[in-house]
Amino acid sequence: MLEEKKELLVQIAKEAESTGLCQPGSGNFSIRDVESGYIVVTPSGVGRKFLTPKHILVIDIDGNIIEKNADVKPTSETPMHLTVYKERPDLNGVVHTHSKYATAFAVQNKPIESIVFEAVAYGGRVPVAPYATPCGDLLAQSIIPYIKEHTAILLEKHGVICGGADIQAAFLSANYLEDVAEITFIATVIGGGKLPEPIPQSELDKVGKA
Template identity: 35%
Template sequence: MSEYDTIRQQVLDYSQRLAHEGFFKGTGGNVSIRLPNQDILAITPSNQDYFAITPNDICVYRFDQSKVEADLKPSIEMGFHIAVYQARPDVGCVMHTHQDFASAIALIGKPIPALFDEQVRFLGRSVEIIPYAPSGTGFLVKQVRKAVKNHHNAYILKNHGVLCLGPDPERTFHNVLLLEKAALSYLLALYTEEKISKIPLVIREIAFGKLRSEQKKIEERLVTLSEGDV
């Protein structure tokens, strides 16, 4: 038994759900969950079949990349998972996938504008493209750290895949699904070569305002908790 059993099980469960959806190709893609109020994350191991591993194979690391508990090597993208948690106190879970339709957008490099109310409410004003940098490098970590400061919850990694964030695993999983739906609709609409209509600006701002106020509440709660520690 370990104090990390529950969080490890959650990381594995959501990895398998993403694999079931076909959002992980082979061993590609990774999931992490932050431990509440600690600079520690549980993350999928590198290069493993998500249906062949057990919760004990999920790696637990500190944000300084030192090991807490792990038998296998962590995902090579652990650096950008940590960068997200450090830049965004509201984020409790990070999912990186190679899902089909959003990955097609990653090739054309066109941000997804505000197409649907629900998209903006949960993902942000738009889905921006994070400039290309090779997997597992410090260059990619730097690009991710910079991009997530706009408080959105979904991004497309150019010529690579996607990055979805959320306050908890269930919401992050929902964001992954929502992004794929928006990506498919956008691709189909682009294919028609007709003018693509967006939601009115005022509605976009109201929907994004709801997301922001939710994020601010989480940040405030964290501040209160850390003040309580002193």
């Protein structure tokens, strides 16, 4: 069931690790199938080196397991993924990473401002959802006030979650967000600790519609 999406999810998960968006064993990924409404999600406790399509589970929007072909459980962050899909019918891919620069901003409870136009990829300024215990409903609930208007959110003292129209868009957002976070850090150091002025949202909107 949904074999092509399982293969794509494995590819994205492995690429996220190889590009440094997450370390082995951290981060998780999912895709919603538009036709069936089912969701394919990465498992808990399987290293990406060993991850194959047989480890990918199929669940429904309530988290019930529809299909599994190995002795695995859905990622412990499944409730957060499901919250994205429930709150945003337009999003069909979710990427949760612990990328270093973006997570550093999350640790400091500092939003990532739109100081370069790459921020168009994820819509602009990235807010921080308040700290909540990982791996459960509290974390899932923490993003609700933000996911309604944002596709990229920092999770305080935790990491990053990005949604997209598909998994490729969500993955691209996570990559651009990490890039902007690193640029922001470097520019702030060069500026003697002063955060660069962000690009107005009106300007980002012009580029986004171009």
